[in-house]
Amino acid sequence: MGNHSDDHPAKPEGTSEVEAKAGQTVLDKFENPGLPPHRPRLADTEPRAAKRAERQVVVLFLISVIGTLLFFFAYFGVHLDQSIGALRLQNMLLGLGTAFAMLGIGTGIVHWAKTLMPDHEVSEERHELRSEADRQDAVEIADTIIEEAGIKRRPLIRNTLIGAIALAPLPAIVMFRDLDLNPDVNKLRHTMWKEGTRLVKDPTGTPIKAADVTIGSAFHVIPEGLNELEEGKLNEKAKAVVLLMRLNPDELHPSPGREDWGYNGIVAYSKICTHVGCPVALYEQQTHHLLCPCHQSTFDLTQECKVIFGPAKRPLPQLPIKVDAEGYLVAQSDFHEPVGPSYWERG
């Protein structure tokens, strides 16, 4: 026992000596390489190369300006007639214009920094934190940067840069201006459906007889009168579209109060996804799942279109339907809740 405790302190001392020696032999060979020798660039030594680089930067900034102008030409200048070609042309010019506007500024600044701004190496020692003196230093550094960047000596670069940067955000402002800033929320609450509106086929507008809907069928439905609308037809359609399906009535499990919303296994649900409003129309007639192609929200038709997978939060709203005297399918009322994605005022 005593022996052991006597030996104990000696042992680690010995090992640490060995380790230190081994470490020193390695460290002896490692030298601080220091900074590599400074190699001047072409533009540092030759004024003609500097002048050429300056012109290149100016050209890149001008490309940005031209890109922005191209955007505006496409936005206001391309006349959108009925042909798909004009739309394609406009899309392409909008994209190219924005790309040139952004890339021109970016590549211009990088080219400027790489060729004209000083590239000498600066090393700074770590030091104690000071307050007043630091502030003074910061101002000096900023001054040095402005001085070294040569923005005062090269007015052409300065002017084109200011021009490009001033123009580049304008497309975004123009596009946001065109958004409806003051929407009437009540428009979202109601659709064209009301009591007695016939369910008709999209796009032909033919009314649907209940007897025509066989088991396993899926009908794409719009309200009667939608095709005759003069104005806002697409907006109304985007809210009112419905998918009509027929299942074996035993497979449906309506909650209390909703038993008579369908007819003999025929049910109608809003086609607008409650996530971000894409048309949910992928109906699997064996599993009775409705799938949204955009983000894979899956709704179970047998459980009143409850969300069983994906990012959607609410079930699809059901359109209560009945059959009129002539056997045609008609709506009992509008949807009982707003269709489509959630919004603040929905409550």
Place this chain on the structure above:
Amino acid sequence: MKALSLKRRHPLAVLALLLMGLLLTGGLYTLATSVNQAKAETTTYSAEDVEQGEKLFIANCATCHGMGASGSKDGPSLVGVGAASVDFQVGTGRMPLQAQGPQAPQKPQQFNAEQTKQLAAYVASLGAGPSVPAAEFLDGKGDAAEGGELFRVNCAMCHNAAAAGGALTQGKFAPSLAGVTPEHIYEAMITGPQNMPVFNDANITPEQKRNIITFLQTIEANGSPGGNDLGALGPVSEGLFVWIAGLGLVIAFTIWLTSRTS
């Protein structure tokens, strides 16, 4: 039961089977809530076809669909599914099913046209159902513009706007429609194979089905008007393009940013 099975080769057995089939059909027909009007037979089947079809059926299909096609736990009853369904499922090689799975895949046909016709004749004899479409609706000379509109409303969400196909849930998929014969497209619409909904003649009229087929043939013949369509699959192939071309561009910029200036 054993005595009955011993008599199955009796000359009158076929008659008895037919009688049973008729009774079953009649009974199911009155029970069925389905009101799909079976169209008049456009293809005529001889008694010979039915007889040969039954033999083929018993040898190849009865294991799952049951004797007399009345269904079992492995396969649904085929009474009333009609000739169109058989022509589609067998004609595209989906049936006989190769393996249980989320969806019956298309594979080389196991029966030739004659045998397919005989099987169709047999199943059609079991009960009224959608029949093989008439040639006048398959000629591809309809209104492609109207067909395109109908396709975008009824089909494009699953089969893709360019009919290139798309994914469904849990391993199921909507196949590409490129290269599918007009006959099979028409039959798929009226019968709703696998998870496809049924588009009966009250939903999409035969003339409209002809227009849809015309549209599909038009887009297949004309190709992509905007240059290379990258398979027209949408986000998958376009995403791959962005990964390769877009990331290549990003890497090129990175190299430029960090390179020394001469």
